[in-house]
Amino acid sequence: MQKAPSMEEQQKYDWPGWPLESNPHGEDFDIAARKRMVLGSIMLLPYLRRYKKEMGKVILEVGPFFNPLVTPLEFPEVIIFYWENDHHVLRYLKNRYQEQVYPIFCDLNKIEGDSLMRLKLETQRYCQREHLKKIAFDSVVISHVFNYIDYKLFLLVMKEFLKKDGLLFINNVVDYGLPAFFSERRPTAVSETLKAVKGSGYKILHKKMFDSSDSKHQKNRRLVVVARSNER
Numbered sequence: 001m002q003k004a005p006s007m008e009e010q011q012k013y014d015w016p017g018w019p020l021e022s023n024p025h026g027e028d029f030d031i032a033a034r035k036r037m038v039l040g041s042i043m044l045l046p047y048l049r050r051y052k053k054e055m056g057k058v059i060l061e062v063g064p065f066f067n068p069l070v071t072p073l074e075f076p077e078v079i080i081f082y083w084e085n086d087h088h089v090l091r092y093l094k095n096r097y098q099e100q101v102y103p104i105f106c107d108l109n110k111i112e113g114d115s116l117m118r119l120k121l122e123t124q125r126y127c128q129r130e131h132l133k134k135i136a137f138d139s140v141v142i143s144h145v146f147n148y149i150d151y152k153l154f155l156l157v158m159k160e161f162l163k164k165d166g167l168l169f170i171n172n173v174v175d176y177g178l179p180a181f182f183s184e185r186r187p188t189a190v191s192e193t194l195k196a197v198k199g200s201g202y203k204i205l206h207k208k209m210f211d212s213s214d215s216k217h218q219k220n221r222r223l224v225v226v227a228r229s230n231e232r
Contacts, residue, residue, distance in 0.1 A: 003118075012210040017047075036218070044141070044169060051167060055075075055138060056139055059079070059139045060080075061080070061142070062084075062108070062141065064153075065084070068093070080100070082104065090103045103135060104123055104126070108148065109148075137162050140166070140169070143170045145172075147175065147176065147187070149191070151196065156200050157227065168202055169225070169226055170193075171223075171224050174189060176219075190220075190223045206227070209222065
């Protein structure tokens, strides 16, 4: 029998817009699943710390949800952008970090056409506030997002926004997360993901795979990648 969550846990994981009490996704997104999600995401943090001196002054985290890895506390004196498609998350991030970060709505399933143009305009507006002449991120971080998007399109689109020699950090487990929101264009294997990263013009600096510690809920291995943009 599963142990009832403490009041502290209830407050920590009962996220706005995603209430535990009326969770329609069952064990895919109960409190245990949310804990696994957060713990899995922070497995990328040691690599961010390892490359911290090379990550530059303008960093984008894509899909940070309620537990961003790139924060003002972890990265002081850095200009932080978040691209996120959940309005509850955007409000949460604005309230939590006030003027220290720039949360921007980004429909990650439509990063082309008019939707991409709106994203550019909104991001450029905040870049101007920071006296940046154009959108040019030194580093981009994306954790637990590839299963929900056309990840190959994302890799190509980011070439336009990431500086030459900029760093890309990826954390993903194939078919792990909320199946109700999975994209048909998600990665199907680690080898496919690595091939797509290289084929999109990134040089892989570091890759590591981790065996799952919970085969019932996470059947596949976790992939962590650090790559450098070779083209712009």
